[in-house]
Amino acid sequence: MNKIFEVPLYAYERSPDQDAPAPVRHKVIVVGAGPIGLAAAIDLAQQGVEVLVLDDNDKVSFGSRAVCYAKRPLEILDRLGCGQPMVDKGVEWNIGKVFFDDRQVYDFNLLPEGGHQRPAFINLQQYYFEEYLVNRVRELQAEGAPIEIRGRNKVEAIGRHDDHAKVEVETPEGSYTLEADWLIACDGAGSPIRRMLGLDFLGRVFEDNFLIADVIMEAEFPTERWFWFDPPFNRGQSALLHKQPDGVWRIDLQLGWDIDKESEKRPENVIPRLKEMLGEDVKFELEWVSIYTFQCRRMEKFRHGRVIFAGDAAHQVSPFGARGANSGLQDTDNLIWKLKLVMEGKAPEALLDSYDYERIQGADENILNSTRSTDFITPKSEISRILRDAVLDLSEQYAFARPLVNSGRLSVPCTYDGSPLNSADALLDGPARTRPGSPCPDAPLGDEFLLPKLGNKFILLTIDADAPDMIEEEGVEVTRLALSVKDDPTWELKRRYLGEHDSAVYLIRPDQHVAARRPSYDDNQFRHAIRRATGKELHP
Amino acid sequence: MTDLILTPNINGADDFYAELLAAHEGLEKPESDALNARLILVLANHIGDRAILTQAINAATLKE
Numbered sequence: 001m002n003k004i005f006e007v008p009l010y011a012y013e014r015s016p017d018q019d020a021p022a023p024v025r026h027k028v029i030v031v032g033a034g035p036i037g038l039a040a041a042i043d044l045a046q047q048g049v050e051v052l053v054l055d056d057n058d059k060v061s062f063g064s065r066a067v068c069y070a071k072r073p074l075e076i077l078d079r080l081g082c083g084q085p086m087v088d089k090g091v092e093w094n095i096g097k098v099f100f101d102d103r104q105v106y107d108f109n110l111l112p113e114g115g116h117q118r119p120a121f122i123n124l125q126q127y128y129f130e131e132y133l134v135n136r137v138r139e140l141q142a143e144g145a146p147i148e149i150r151g152r153n154k155v156e157a158i159g160r161h162d163d164h165a166k167v168e169v170e171t172p173e174g175s176y177t178l179e180a181d182w183l184i185a186c187d188g189a190g191s192p193i194r195r196m197l198g199l200d201f202l203g204r205v206f207e208d209n210f211l212i213a214d215v216i217m218e219a220e221f222p223t224e225r226w227f228w229f230d231p232p233f234n235r236g237q238s239a240l241l242h243k244q245p246d247g248v249w250r251i252d253l254q255l256g257w258d259i260d261k262e263s264e265k266r267p268e269n270v271i272p273r274l275k276e277m278l279g280e281d282v283k284f285e286l287e288w289v290s291i292y293t294f295q296c297r298r299m300e301k302f303r304h305g306r307v308i309f310a311g312d313a314a315h316q317v318s319p320f321g322a323r324g325a326n327s328g329l330q331d332t333d334n335l336i337w338k339l340k341l342v343m344e345g346k347a348p349e350a351l352l353d354s355y356d357y358e359r360i361q362g363a364d365e366n367i368l369n370s371t372r373s374t375d376f377i378t379p380k381s382e383i384s385r386i387l388r389d390a391v392l393d394l395s396e397q398y399a400f401a402r403p404l405v406n407s408g409r410l411s412v413p414c415t416y417d418g419s420p421l422n423s424a425d426a427l428l429d430g431p432a433r434t435r436p437g438s439p440c441p442d443a444p445l446g447d448e449f450l451l452p453k454l455g456n457k458f459i460l461l462t463i464d465a466d467a468p469d470m471i472e473e474e475g476v477e478v479t480r481l482a483l484s485v486k487d488d489p490t491w492e493l494k495r496r497y498l499g500e501h502d503s504a505v506y507l508i509r510p511d512q513h514v515a516a517r518r519p520s521y522d523d524n525q526f527r528h529a530i531r532r533a534t535g536k537e538l539h540p
Numbered sequence: 541m542t543d544l545i546l547t548p549n550i551n552g553a554d555d556f557y558a559e560l561l562a563a564h565e566g567l568e569k570p571e572s573d574a575l576n577a578r579l580i581l582v583l584a585n586h587i588g589d590r591a592i593l594t595q596a597i598n599a600a601t602l603k604e
Contacts, residue, residue, distance in 0.1 A: 381574075391579035400585040 003287075003367065005127040008058040009134050012152035022352045025165065026052045026187070027146075031155050031167075031193055033057070035066065035126065036311030036328035038133035043082045043336040045140050045147035045363045049343065054138075054169060059149030063288035064214050067123050067242065067250050068322035072413040072439060073329040075512070076422030079456045081117070082136040086129065089354075090116045090122030091223060091243050098405055099228040105396040107224075114476075115492035117449040118441040119311075121322065121410060123244050125214075127323070150293045157305070158183070158196050167308045179354035182339060183307045186328070189295075191313035199304065201505035203297020203367065206318060206374055207257040210294075211264055214287040215249045215274065227376070227407040229392055233276035241277075246267040248287060252279070252319075261291045280510065294318045296374070301356050302331075308355070309396035310335060315363035320373035320408035323366040330413060331359050337456070337510035341534060346475040346537065351535030354421050376406035413439040416513060420538050423507070423529040430517060431499040440512045443493040445483070453481055456510045458533075461528065463493065463527035465503040467521035473530040478507070509533055544595035 010033065017024040028044055030037045033055035044051040069086065077083035112120040114526040118498040140147050156175060157168035165183040169176055185193040194201060221243070236255035244250055245354040253273065255264060263269060270289055278284065298315035302308060311328030335355050341347035354507055379385035394401035416422065416437035425435050443450040458478040460467055465483060471478045485494040498504050509528045516529035531537045550556050564572045584593055 100581045386570075386577045387581075390574055390581055393574070394578055394581055398582075401581060405579070 001532065003127070004131050004387075005060050005062050007220060008151065009060055009131065010055065010149040010151040011058050012150075012172055013032060014171075014173060017178060018171065018173065020176075023177040023179045025164065025179040025181070026050060027180070028052070028182045028184065028339070029054060029165070029178065030057075030184045030186055032186035032188060032281075032311075032313070033130070033134075033149055033151075034186060034188060034311070035129055035325045036332055037184070038130065039076070039080060039173050039329050040184050040186060040310060040332040040336060041147055041149075041372050042133065042136055042140065042331060044340070045137075045145040046081065047336075048146070049340055050146035051148075051471075052178075053147070053149040054153040054155060054167075054178075055149065055151055055156035055421045060134065061126040063125075063127075063290055064212075064244060064248070064250055064342075065126040066129070066322070066325040067125060067130070067244055068121055068326075068410075069124060069325050070121040070322060070411040071116060071118045072411070073326045073441070074122070074287055075451050076333045078118070078452060079333075079512075081135065081139070081485070082132050085132045085135070087118065087122060088126055088235075089128055089132075089245050090124040091245055092119045092122055093223045093243065094120075094221070094223060095224040097224055097226045097230040098407065099226065099231060100300045100389075100392040100396070101230055102232050103396075104401055106384065108402070112218070113392050115444045115488075115490060117451065120444070123242055123250070125244050125248065127402060128245065128365075132401065135140075138504075140537055155187075155193065157197075158193055158305055160305055163306065181306065184310045184335070184502075185307060185313050186311045186332075187313050189312040189316045191309070192315055193307070194299065197304065197307065201297055201314070201316075202300065203295060204283050204296075205295045206293075206378070207259065207365065208293065208374075209255040209257065209264075209291055210287065210319070211253040211255055211270065211291050213251045213253075213270060213274065213276075213289045215251055216247055216285045217249055217278070218283040218463065219278075219281075221249065222539060229388075229407075231277070233273060238326070239277060240407075249284075252531070253277075255291070261287065265291055280500055292319075296371050298363045298367065302359060303352055303356050308335060308339075308352070310359075314359070315367065317366050317368075317370040319361075320377065320406070321366075321370050321411055323411045324369055327362055327366050328489050330362060331389055333511045334359055334362075334490070338535075342475070344475075346536040347413065348536060349539075350538050353534060353538075354419060358414070358416045358419050358421075361419075362414060366411070373406045373408045389512065415439070421509070421515060421535065422461070423532050426516070426518040426525070427489070427499075427501060427504055429499065430501060431496055434497050434514055434517065436516055437515050440508060440513045440514060441496050443488055443496050444490055445487045445493070446489070449484075454508055454512050458510060458514075458530070459508040460521075461499055461504075461506040461508055462521065463506075464502050465505050467505055468523075471523075471526065473527045474534075474536065476530055476534050478526075507533065542589070542592065544592050544599060546599060 027050040094110045154170045157165040211411045226241040240252040242250045302314045309329040424438035460480045515533035
């Protein structure tokens with residue numbers, strides 16, 4: 001069977017840059033064509049910024065790898081023009097079951113909140129995710145957007161300069177040199193760029209191994225997430241079963257630290273384990289097996305002059321809670337609009353330091369959550385295991401204990417409380433979920449939804465309030481989106497954005513985070529808020 | 541804000557203590573540990589108040 005991850009999607013081709021007498025300078029070079037690098041490049045290109053993606057490979061991800069994508073990243077993908085194919089192909093699920101020892105202790109229905117266009121999350125193999133991003137790149141190229149991917153172009157050396165970065169690129173036909181005004185390193189947890197620059201990557205190492213297997217099952221298993229603590233088929237460890245598209249099931253088996261990786265990966269060792277888990281009669285075929293270890297750590301800062309790190313290259317978390325790819329997409333969503341304003345001279349370089357502030361806050365939140373999940377799944381001491389088992393035993397009979405069961409807290413976007421880009425909340429006692437720094441929650445507007453209307457530019461959202469249709473402040477344009485609570489008969493818009501107030505005006509950033517809000521429009525205050533949100537009012 | 545009660549508050553303290561010991565009677569050490577852990581969680585949920593729980597954890601460390 002010829003799988004998408006076996007086909008070169010961006011095969012090596014000789015570039016005129018390789019024959020140029022002097023190194024060619026690009027606006028932005030993105031290193032790494034994984035989910036994060038591709039998202040960064042698409043975001044830049046569709047806003048007209050020239051971008052070149054370099055990847056040492058020429059294919060999408062081998063095996064399923066990152067499989068769970070949350071609502072927020074799907075909303076970001078909508079703005080990148082490729083949310084729909086992901087949602088169409090992805091598997092949605094709401095039912096989860098928790099097993100402890102040899103029995104089911106409880107099940108749950110996530111009952112996601114209504115009034116959102118996108119589901120709470122979908123399961124989708126990383127290779128499809130990357131394929132759809134590559135398709136979007138091809139679509140942009142057909143429209144003439146300035147974007148290019150060069151496969152089998154491996155960065156071998158990097159030099160940092162005040163106003164550019166220089167890279168030595170190895171290809172099947174020898175090496176050549178390139179320059180870039182800005183370089184975004186999305187080259188994964190083992191980031192060669194980070195290593196070449198000798199930058200730190202500190203944190204906690206978890207001594208654990210996980211076997212992941214993609215299994216094609218003939219049996220009709222329900223579309224549910226099953227999680228086992230200390231099951232008979234994997235004593236003292238955990239296991240996870242999750243459905244992906246095409247009848248492929250993802251199985252994660254925790255193996256512990258002292259194992260023989262090569263031997264554990266062999267089908268004659270994997271298959272009996274899976275049979276014990278799935279039942280003797282279930283027919284299945286192994287598509288892909290891998291063993292991974294993980295760590296929770298991050299760089300001290302993500303921006304190093306003209307070189308900026310995003311995704312796993314900047315921070316690494318345990319897989320519990322799907323916070324890897326999901327948080328990486330929020331990195332580039334945070335970065336690209338800022339970079340564009342800086343490149344256009346409409347904002348000071350200092351605006352980019354807020355990327356560090358905000359995304360380090362996001363990374364720390366993700367590391368905290370995934371570390372807690374890891375500590376629950378893999379108790380580190382006898383008493384930690386006693387308490388964990390007590391929670392699980394109680395959860396079978398009493399609902400109160402179920403919120404304490406932690407098999408991964410699903411990725412939710414970070415609220416940038418305290419960000420230097422926020423203006424003080426002037427909608428007193430307004431809804432907490434839309435305070436300055438918050439990602440805008442979606443809301444239904446009849447047959448439509450709010451978030452697609454916000455788009456990826458600065459927006460002045462007025463709800464039953466007056467304001468100019470357009471404001472320009474020091475080169476930054478802000479367009480009004482005028483709504484009324486009457487636009488949403490379900491009252492979610494009012495609940496999420498007004499609370500007890502009768503009107504509100506929100507300044508919303510291109511990444512759909514709230515920068516400022518007030519009960520009504522005030523020209524001075526909002527102009528100040530725009531300057532603040534673009535890094536022009538940065539003071540301690 | 542209510543504070544953690546650290547003055548006598550259980551009516552029939554001797555009865556309570558005897559009941560606690562009785563619950564552990566005949567249990568092996570791991571079973572007793574598990575029972576204690578479940579009891580802590582049940583009580584903590586009943587209290588609910590995060591500030592009180594923090595005060596209780598601190599009080600139990602005997603570091604004050």
